[in-house]
Amino acid sequence: MIWRNWSGRQEAEPLAVASPGDEAGFVDAVALARREGWSVRAVGAAHSHSRVAAPDGLLVETDDWHGLVDGDVVDGIGHDGQPVVRVRSGTRIHQLGEPLHRLGLALVNQGDIDRQSIAGATATGTHGTGPTLQNLSAAVVGARLVTAGGEVVDCDATNEPDLFALARHSLGAVGLVTELSLRVRPRYRLDERQWFAPPGEIMGDLDRLVADTRHFEFFWVPERDLCACKSLDELPPDAEPDPVDGPIAPVEQVAKRERRGWSHQIISSIRDDRHTEMEYGVPAEAGPACFAEIRELILERFTDLQWPVEYRTLAADDQLISVAAGRPTVTISVHQDVALDDRPLFEACEEVFRRHDGRPHWGKVHYRTGGELADLHVGYRRWWELRDRYDPDGVFVTADLAALRP
Ligand SMILES: Cc1cc2nc3c(=O)[nH]c(=O)nc-3n(C[C@H](O)[C@H](O)[C@H](O)COP(=O)(O)OP(=O)(O)OC[C@H]3O[C@@H](n4cnc5c(N)ncnc54)[C@H](O)[C@@H]3O)c2cc1C
Known part of the structure; x- marks a missing residue:
């Protein structure tokens, strides 16, 4: 199988494909990849122009894993007084609009398009415009993911904060994200x-x-x-x-x-x-x-x-x-x-x-080296140190990502 991104400019040849429809399917995908010695790469809507989503081992599609978890507000307080919803990782941003609207809620901001998956968009720091508005990853207040060890872990700013710091803006390199808790706001x-x-x-x-x-x-x-x-x-x-x-x-x-x-x-x-x-x-x-x-x-x-x-x-x-x-x-x-x-x-x-x-932008074309990226981002080396701690065998590191190591 040849995998191509949205523009068709990026191609890759994954060794196998998994399309989980439940959380156990994500756990099985990591277990399979570990047995076979493959890397694992989740793909959302494949809208990244860079090779950040290009799989060279197991490709994990997330199209069959979408929707609001419980279809309700998780927590109305505590995050700057704003409501929080829990969303399955493969949910496309356009699939969130109406369900949130019915709850009287909305995303704080969106980008130029709404075709991306929520996990894919946050993994690369997708953003819209507005001087008071942060990127979509900043709205992530909790994540649930399958780690390289095959465990399902919930993390947030107080529970496993290092894992959370990685998972909200992960470049797909930290685990298979199954759910994200998002800070939203009253609809407007x-x-x-x-x-x-x-x-x-x-x-x-x-x-x-x-x-x-x-x-x-x-x-x-x-x-x-x-x-x-x-x-x-x-x-x-x-x-x-x-x-x-x-x-x-x-x-x-x-x-x-x-x-x-x-x-x-x-x-x-x-x-x-x-x-x-x-x-x-x-x-x-x-x-x-x-x-x-x-x-x-x-x-x-x-x-x-x-x-x-x-x-x-x-x-x-x-x-x-x-x-x-x-x-x-x-x-x-x-x-x-x-x-x-x-x-x-x-x-x-x-x-x-x-x-x-x-x-x-992590999801768009650039020609920078890992060393240069470390000079540009104060947190880049720390991000890699933490990433390697949670995934010492590099299960979530493709050859393209390894090339960006500082
Ligand atoms: C037409 C177009 C318009 C765009 N507009 C904007 C814009 O306005 N603003 C902006 O900032 N960017 C924009 N982008 C870029 C785009 O938002 C990002 O590249 C985004 O990451 C794409 O989301 P996706 O679901 O397609 O993710 P993919 O490209 O499929 O994947 C991106 C990353 O997310 C990871 N990932 C996906 N799902 C999971 C999961 N479940 N667990 C772990 N990792 C996962 C992948 O492994 C990969 O590293 C645009 C791109 C296009 C093609």
């Missing part, structure tokens, strides 16, 4: 506005746009040298219930629009055009200068580029290997068509990101 409605503006105008007003909006982002479209902007603001609970108008399209394809709806209907878009992507997080204060250099580079050297550059904000967190660990962050991503060679564009952009102390 958003007012979305989309418009085009020249980059000079947006950059001149950027601080205000970011500060005044719950989620602000723009896609700079090189062929038009225009920014497709999107802002989402929370509506008061008593605001008029306008229906969502029309299909959700990528922001760069929409001239001007305003619509309203519940957060799970509004935040994510549909992105079916196959592409590959590089994304870096730079310190927030470096964002404008870094974007200016990327724009200049593309206008000078990549004049045929048909794909936009995305600019988003991300709140700091305290996770070991998060792109936003310890610093408010701006994320900038560059896309290329899957039919084209992405390397010249991505290598040139990576040079710019390096100059701005950028950290690569």
